[in-house]
Amino acid sequence: MKEVEIQTLIGQCITFFEEHNYTKNRISKYKSLWKNGIVKFMKARSLILYNPAIGEEFTRTCHFNGTIRPQERESIRSIQVLDDMIALGYIRKRCFTPRFHRLDGNIGKEMERLIVHLTNLRRSSVTIGDYRLYLSEFLHHLYNSNVHHIEEIAESHIVSFVLAHPTNKVNIVSALRVLFRYWEEEHILERDFSKFFESFKVRHPERIPSFFNKEDVMLIERSVSRSSKVGKRDYAMLLLASRLGLRASDIANLKFYDIDWDNNAIKVVMQKTLQAIELPLLPEVGNAIIDYLKNGRPSSDLDQVFLSSRAPYIGATRWMVGTAINSIIVSSGVDVHMKHHGPHSLRHSLASVLLKEGSSLPVISEALGHKHTDTTMVYLRIDVQSLLKCANPVPVVADGFYTQRGGAFYE
Known part of the structure; x- marks a missing residue:
């Protein structure tokens, strides 16, 4: 296990902080955490060389009656910083570690083979993550049903799992269909479930896209305070969504x-x-981007336009964009009851405005970057005025209809 003199390691971390534009207050905070934390801990034990095992031993002391208080969380973070520097040579930005869904047991082992197969096919990490999640949930359902071998899986287990799942039924059925097809092709499972999946289909419920009218969008845009660096960044990202309809990932x-x-x-x-x-x-979009680049963007060699607002500065992520725009919409004062209020709602809003202005579906499809016009047709559901033009007039019902057979409708 690699060991480094503690003060040398701390010096390396401070250099990294300074090179990546950490604030003086933040650097001072880390210095204090190390001085009163790990340095004091090691000095009491006459230790000079640091290694992650010592850091782990120190973090065990950062508890109060079995819980971790906010100040202890900072101490633990200071150890994570040291461990990153000694193992990687740089410090990772603080983030949540995604949960890894294990596929254990006999059935889980065969599910894992599908994950390896999908990886070899170069499926995206997001797709593979979704498959792992759905399969782990199905595996848990099987074990709860006292099913521990593939041959014991019955159609009823699939049906009960899908119907009991609160969300993503369509995606889950799709994942299970791929799983059982792979098992059949690899002769892992003798029974053929193809006919079952042909008949067992779950359809997406019809949804009306969430959108805001033109006045609401203008209110949302005006609500952004551009006096701060973060405000300049968020305003530019907002306009890319509201004026050009870009998705969060593209922004x-x-x-x-x-x-x-x-x-x-x-x-x-x-x-x-x-x-x-x-x-x-x-x-207006170009001016907002220029304002951010001149007066808001941190100094960085990254080629991404938008960066995180806190050091170490990294390129923006779609979650970062989504969170920023969501917060702007909620705080703007527009009615968000029963509505999605992220970047995609602004994309829907742009489509709504284009429809009202008489733009054709091919034009809207090209503007939004859809592969097929059929995808754009979903926005016809929100064009109420045009739908009203398609409605046939209700014919007048003669009085004789209500008085027939002695006026039975009035009894």
Whole structure:
């Protein structure tokens, strides 16, 4: 296990902080945490060389009656910083560690083979993560049903699991269909479930896309305070969603070379569809981006336009964009009751405005970067005025209808 003199290691961490624009207050906080924490802990034990095992021993003392108080969380974080520097040579940004869903037992072992197969097919990490989650939940359901071998799985187990699941029924059925098809092709399972899955289908419920009218969108945009660096960043990201309809992933991954300032255009390859689209760089959007670049963006060599607001500065993520826009909409004062209020709602709002202005579906489809016009047709559900034009008049019912057979309708 690698060991480093504690003061040398602390010096390396401080250098990293300074190079990555940590604030003086934050650096002073870490110095205090180390001085009164791990350094004091090691000095009491006459230790000079630090290694992660010593850090782990120290973190066990950061408890109060079995719980961890906020001040102890900071002490634990100071140890994580040291461990990152000694193991990686840099300090990772603080983040939540995603839960790993284990596939244990005889059935889990065969499920794991599908995960390996999907990985070899170069499926995305998101897709593989979803499969692992759904399969782990199905595995838990099987074990609760006292099923421990593949041959014991019956159609009733699949049906009961899917119907009891509160969300994502369509995606779960799709994942299970792929699992049983793989088992059949690899001769892991003798029984053929293909006919069962042909008949057992769960459909997506019809949904009306959440959207805001033009006045609400303007109110949302005006509500952003652009006096701070974060406000400048969030305003620029908001306009990319509200004025151009970009998804959160495309906003987060926007690069400097995607912006053609000479021709007032933004050219991006959309993360979801891999479609290359070109959108007009509207003056208000361009000015917001320039304001952020000049007065809000931290110094960085990254080619992503938008960065995190706290050091160490990393490129924006779609979760970062979604959280920022969600917060803006909620605090703007618009009615969000029974509505989604993230970047996608602004994408829907743009489609609504284009429909009201008489834009054709192919034009809207191209603007939103849809592969097929059929995808855009979902927005017809929110164009109430156009739908009303399609309604047939209700014919007048003659009085004789109500008085027939002695006026039975009045009895």
